[in-house]
Amino acid sequence: MxxxxxxxxxxxxxxxxxxxxxxxxxxxxxxxxxxxKSEIVRxxxxxxxxxxxxxxxxxxxxxxxxxDVLTVxxxxxxxxxDAPAVVDAGDxxxxxxxxxxxxxxxDFPVTLTGSARMQERPIGPLGDAVAALGGEVGYAGRxxxxxxxxxxxxxxxxxxxxxxxxxxxxxxxxxxxxxxxxGLALTLTTPPVSASYLDLTTGVMAAFGVEVRQExxxxxxxxxxxxxxHYEVEGDWSSASTFFAIGAVCGGRVRVDHLxxxxxxxxxxxxxxxxxxxxxxxxxxxxxxxxxDGVLDGTEVEMAASPDTVQNLAAVAAxxxxxxxxxxxxxxxxxxxxxxAAIARVLRGFGAGVEVGEDQITISPGPRRGHxxxxxxxxxxxxxxxxxxxxxxxxVTVQEAECVAKSFPGxxxxxxEAGLL
Ligand SMILES: O=C(O)C1=C[C@@H](OP(=O)(O)O)[C@@H](O)[C@H](O)C1
Ligand SMILES: C=C(OP(=O)(O)O)C(=O)O
Numbered sequence: 001m002x003x004x005x006x007x008x009x010x011x012x013x014x015x016x017x018x019x020x021x022x023x024x025x026x027x028x029x030x031x032x033x034x035x036x037k038s039e040i041v042r043x044x045x046x047x048x049x050x051x052x053x054x055x056x057x058x059x060x061x062x063x064x065x066x067x068d069v070l071t072v073x074x075x076x077x078x079x080x081x082d083a084p085a086v087v088d089a090g091d092x093x094x095x096x097x098x099x100x101x102x103x104x105x106x107d108f109p110v111t112l113t114g115s116a117r118m119q120e121r122p123i124g125p126l127g128d129a130v131a132a133l134g135g136e137v138g139y140a141g142r143x144x145x146x147x148x149x150x151x152x153x154x155x156x157x158x159x160x161x162x163x164x165x166x167x168x169x170x171x172x173x174x175x176x177x178x179x180x181x182x183g184l185a186l187t188l189t190t191p192p193v194s195a196s197y198l199d200l201t202t203g204v205m206a207a208f209g210v211e212v213r214q215e216x217x218x219x220x221x222x223x224x225x226x227x228x229x230h231y232e233v234e235g236d237w238s239s240a241s242t243f244f245a246i247g248a249v250c251g252g253r254v255r256v257d258h259l260x261x262x263x264x265x266x267x268x269x270x271x272x273x274x275x276x277x278x279x280x281x282x283x284x285x286x287x288x289x290x291x292x293d294g295v296l297d298g299t300e301v302e303m304a305a306s307p308d309t310v311q312n313l314a315a316v317a318a319x320x321x322x323x324x325x326x327x328x329x330x331x332x333x334x335x336x337x338x339x340x341a342a343i344a345r346v347l348r349g350f351g352a353g354v355e356v357g358e359d360q361i362t363i364s365p366g367p368r369r370g371h372x373x374x375x376x377x378x379x380x381x382x383x384x385x386x387x388x389x390x391x392x393x394x395x396v397t398v399q400e401a402e403c404v405a406k407s408f409p410g411x412x413x414x415x416x417e418a419g420l421l
Contacts, residue, residue: 005390196266304328
């Protein structure tokens with residue numbers, strides 16, 4: 001599917017944020033381990049969540065329900081797997097990493113694999129940690145990359161791991177840890193990237209009765225049990241960021257409902273960056289409103305904890321009156337595509353100057369080039385950020401636009417309903 005976008009000015013948009021992808025993934029894997037039946041209310045219904053759901057089913061956990069409520073009978077920390085299994089996580093890094101953690105709780109080997117791109121996304125630090133904690137770990141192809149083969153059970157204990165590749169490795173260990181006989185003392189040898197996602201992990205674990213203690217760079221989890229509960233998923237700040245970016249560049253007013261203005265989701269910081277560029281932002285009891293007159297200043301902003309909004313911010317920066325520097329970008333290279341390269345490719349094609357450093361990107365607005373055709377190379381966030389460029393300036397076509405289904409299947413429909421397509 002191809003989507004072509006025309007320039008819009010003075011938008012007046014009210015949309016609902018879809019449920020959080022990260023919180024739905026976490027809720028699903030935690031309820032799978034709980035010692036009873038739990039309900040997840042308002043889960044995200046999207047491609048990546050389907051990967052976690054079918055992965056859990058492959059591991060012997062039944063997930064029942066639809067878009068409104070999912071019901072799961074947990075396995076009380078011991079997966080009922082009675083033969084070797086293969087989990088295909090497709091393009092979903094979160095599914096692959098979290099289910100690798102769960103595979104430590106099975107008595108049979110589990111092979112975790114994914115798309116061609118997934119086989120280029122690292123998993124070595126997580127594999128090393130699982131092996132050090134007592135599991136058997138192997139790789140079917142290139143060492144340190146999926147397919148990874150994990151055989152439990154893992155006893156747990158103390159381990160060190162770098163934090164600078166993906167926070168998902170840390171979350172995967174933390175989530176499985178209460179089900180290990182010796183619990184976990186995990187010390188990070190480098191500061192964690194995407195650190196806000198660790199707060200989401202510990203928050204969901206706490207909602208199911210398990211505490212994580214943190215002493216400087218060490219995370220401690222005692223052996224214990226997740227207690228079943230009803231868990232309601234809040235709205236997704238990463239998905240919402242595209243609507244706010246559209247408001248920033250087109251000018252006008254954008255209201256996104258179903259967002260918690262006090263959320264632990266780090267992508268909430270995206271709005272601080274837009275405020276620094278000249279937008280006005282306010283929250284009320286049901287959502288968040290952004291107003292912009294379309295006149296934007298460049299800024300300098302650290303985004304290591306909010307990687308999934310960097311492409312939208314880079315797109316907004318192309319409309320500013322001066323350059324914008326975004327720091328904390330090194331780990332964007334390990335995502336659904338190399339997003340540092342994607343930003344450079346798309347924005348240079350658009351007409352902006354892009355300077356790429358080891359851990360930072362500077363965008364300098366420049367004169368618009370002709371019609372821009374964006375191939376997102378299956379990366380949903382590249383596709384959505386291209387919509388920001390298109391609505392802000394016109395003459396942008398997004399190819400294979402259906403890739404947004406990974407996290408936000410209703411994205412293009414939402415734009416259409418708002419009269420923007
Ligand atoms: O834990 C999570 O839910 C996620 C963590 C982040 O990944 P990294 O920790 O690999 O940066 C983020 O980019 C991803 O979309 C979701
Ligand atoms: C990086 C992302 O997801 P994942 O790592 O789960 O593939 C994302 O949604 O932007």
